[in-house]
């Protein structure tokens with residue numbers, strides 16, 4: 588009995604040591620875990636780190652569009668009135684380089700204008716940068732870029748004009764202008780096709796090392812963006828019809844400032860209120876950004892849903908030659 592009692596006490600002592608060992612491990616584990624959590628908290632969530640990139644901008648909100656590029660695409664509100672945004676990570680570096688090389692293949696040309704009262708084309712003195720028009724959906728990359736811009740702006744690719752690639756060498760510029768057609772002064776044929784220019788998306792393919800910002804004088808904003816980011820703004824007031832002269836947003840007056848150091852490349856997409864491509868060409872293009880995906884499915888939607896697809900996804904269903 589005595590022995591058993593002693594044995595019992597020995598067992599009690601052993602389990603006590605086991606318990607306190609276990610307790611010690613729990614406490615140490617808890618401490619390590621809370622230190623880890625604390626250090627993560629101190630680094631802050633990713634969005635804060637991204638916000639700190641642009642400390643001079645006051646009003647911001649973000650919408651994560653996700654899945655559009657390898658790095659996630661998100662929108663920073665720079666100004667509410669006029670409506671101006673920076674779209675981060677819209678294009679990949681490869682897409683930017685591809686657009687530049689296509690523009691070089693097409694050949695860059697100076698802006699030509701016909702001065703009032705003459706019928707001679709002369710080089711513009713207000714727009715000294717050079718540019719090249721790409722064809723609509725000209726290859727898979729251009730199509731992907733146009734689809735991304737359509738998805739971003741919740742428009743269809745055919746609402747957009749062809750991409751225009753702009754090159755600014757040092758000191759070249761695009762002086763103050765607005766992108767909308769002014770129904771008070773511009774001839775109606777400019778805005779009858781697909782309506783007025785609702786949105787402008789200027790994708791930075793290469794920013795200048797110094798200078799070369801997109802300048803909104805009325806909004807007192809000088810913006811520049813990293814390669815693949817875009818400056819986006821609404822040329823028309825919200826919910827307004829672009830044929831109404833009071834609908835254009837005069838505060839969107841802007842300029843491409845001259846680079847002081849280095850050169851600048853951008854690609855501009857002007858997006859109309861309604862279908863624009865369909866009214867300007869009977870070309871070979873898709874009318875919906877998901878056409879490539881639907882056509883590529885097995886079995887392909889071109890066969891499963893031929894009536895709709897042959898009307899809206901002509902290019903992806905290979906009904907025509909681009």
Ligand SMILES: O=C(O)CCC(=O)C(=O)O
Nearest residue numbers: 766800801842843853855
């Ligand atoms: O290059 C810029 O920053 C401005 C370009 C522009 O205004 C345009 O393409 O309409």
Ligand SMILES: [Fe+2]
Nearest residue numbers: 764765766841
């Ligand atoms: Fe412009």
